[in-house]
Each structure stands twice: as C-alpha cells, then as structure tokens.
Amino acid sequence: MNQTTLKYYQKNGKNIAQRYESADVSDLHRVLNASFKLPGTLLELGCGSGRDAAFMAKQGFNVTAVDGSAVMIESAVYYHPELSGCLHTLQLPEELSGRFGKFDGVFSIAALMHFSRPQIETILKQVNALLVSKGNFFFSVPIQRDDIRNDEFDAKGRRFTTMTEAQWLDICRKYGFELIRSNTTKDGLGRKGIAWLNCLTKKSE
Incomplete structure (x- = not known):
C-alpha cells in the first residue's frame, strides 16, 4: 500500500473505525452472506474496523x-473482541504470499482501490493461489468517486484506483476468476x- 495512504489510516484509524461501524451495510451484508456456503474458512483483505469479518x-x-494498519487492527479488536485471535497486521501485496494456507473463500470490502493497478493484479494472483478449487472471491470497490485528482489521490493523500466494471472483470479473468454476479450500489455512508x-x-479451476 502507498505510504501516504497507510499513514492516513494510522493517524485517523479510530475515527474511521467509528464511522465504518455506523454505516448502513445491511444490503451489503446480505450479498456477502449469500456469496459463501457453510461450513467454510474465509479470509478478509483490508478488514478495517472488523465490521464485516465479525458479521x-x-x-x-x-x-x-x-x-495494513495496526491502528485499524486495534480498533477491530476494540469493536469486536471476539475476533482478537483472528486478526493480523499485514502489508499487501508483499506479505500475503505464503502466509496462510487455503481458504474456501476470500472477500475484500473497500480496500483494493487503495492499491496501484500492478499491485491489484499481484493481489488477485495471490488470492487465486490461496483459494481452494472453485472457491469464491467477493470484492467491493468504488466505481465512481468525484473527489479524486488526476494522479489517483484524494486531498487526504489516499490512493484511489478507480476502474470501470469491465476493467475490474478483465483483471479477474486474467488471474483465473470467472464472474458469478455483479451489481452497483449507493454509498453506505450516504456520500x-x-x-x-x-x-x-x-x-476457474
């Protein structure tokens, strides 16, 4: 992750976590729950406040x-102490490969957009290696933001790689994933x- 992006979450993690916990994500959670079958092992990339992992x-x-942010992990333990043994501070994409065994599913909510396109491709390649055969991968990313400069950063120093749905799906196919379904939604914080x-x-295999 870009260092200015990580620095922002390290500095503001507690306030960000509080905001995440207040967001209306009921629709997202219904979709997320329907994306995987019990029993199963799941890996979340970029867990933030722990909201979605706890759900x-x-x-x-x-x-x-x-x-990637130790402050966000601390906040996740604070809001969801039941997750304390399941949370890890880990830099993507460098530290993901070889760190864990296989998972039945992987999901990432509001995280992948903070990486450059080459990093996103590396992450998807690693996700494929971490999944069991025919395992599901669910991700949610902004397809539209009106606050991003031409250099792909916002005024707070955070990287936002915004791509079209077709561009995201092209990367997925490149690294061995096939689409099951997709949809677009409004912002859970009402922005x-x-x-x-x-x-x-x-x-795919």
Missing part, C-alpha cells in the same frame, strides 16, 4: 482478517458522488 463470523464462518461495484467471482 461473517456470526454467521458461522471461520474468519481470518488482515489489514454523494460515490458508487460501489460489488462483484462475486469464482476461481
């Missing part, structure tokens, strides 16, 4: 969750000018 754990999944792409894919 999936409550559904009965065995969840491992990682985030105007932001729309989200939610994709469920499956490992």
Whole structure:
C-alpha cells in the first residue's frame, strides 16, 4: 500500500473505525452472506474496523482478517473482541504470499482501490493461489468517486484506483476468476458522488 495512504489510516484509524461501524451495510451484508456456503474458512483483505469479518463470523464462518494498519487492527479488536485471535497486521501485496494456507473463500470490502493497478493484479494472483478449487472471491470497490485528482489521490493523500466494471472483470479473468454476479450500489455512508461495484467471482479451476 502507498505510504501516504497507510499513514492516513494510522493517524485517523479510530475515527474511521467509528464511522465504518455506523454505516448502513445491511444490503451489503446480505450479498456477502449469500456469496459463501457453510461450513467454510474465509479470509478478509483490508478488514478495517472488523465490521464485516465479525458479521461473517456470526454467521458461522471461520474468519481470518488482515489489514495494513495496526491502528485499524486495534480498533477491530476494540469493536469486536471476539475476533482478537483472528486478526493480523499485514502489508499487501508483499506479505500475503505464503502466509496462510487455503481458504474456501476470500472477500475484500473497500480496500483494493487503495492499491496501484500492478499491485491489484499481484493481489488477485495471490488470492487465486490461496483459494481452494472453485472457491469464491467477493470484492467491493468504488466505481465512481468525484473527489479524486488526476494522479489517483484524494486531498487526504489516499490512493484511489478507480476502474470501470469491465476493467475490474478483465483483471479477474486474467488471474483465473470467472464472474458469478455483479451489481452497483449507493454509498453506505450516504456520500454523494460515490458508487460501489460489488462483484462475486469464482476461481476457474
């Protein structure tokens, strides 16, 4: 992850976590829950406040969750102490390869856009290697933001790689995933000018 992006989450993680916990994600959670079958082991990339990992754990999944920001991991433990043994501070994409065994599914909510396109491609390649045969990969990324400069950063120093749905799916296919379904949704925090792409894919082999 870009260092200015990581620095932002390290500095503001507690406030960000509080905001994440207040967001209306009921629709997202319904889609997320429907994307995987019990029993199963799941890996979350970029867990933030632990909101989504905790939800999936409550559904009965065995969840491992990682985030690049130690402050966000601390916040996840604070809001969801039941996850404390399942959370790891880990830099993507460098530290993901070879760190874990296989998973039945992988998901990433509002995280992949903080990486450059080459990094995103590396992450998807690693996700494919971490999944069991025919395992599902769900991700949610902004498909529209009106606050990003031409250099792919916002005024707070965070990188946002925004691509079209077709571009995201091209990368998925390149690294061995096929689309199951996708849809776009409004922002859970009610912010105007932001729309989200939610994709469920499956490992091809």
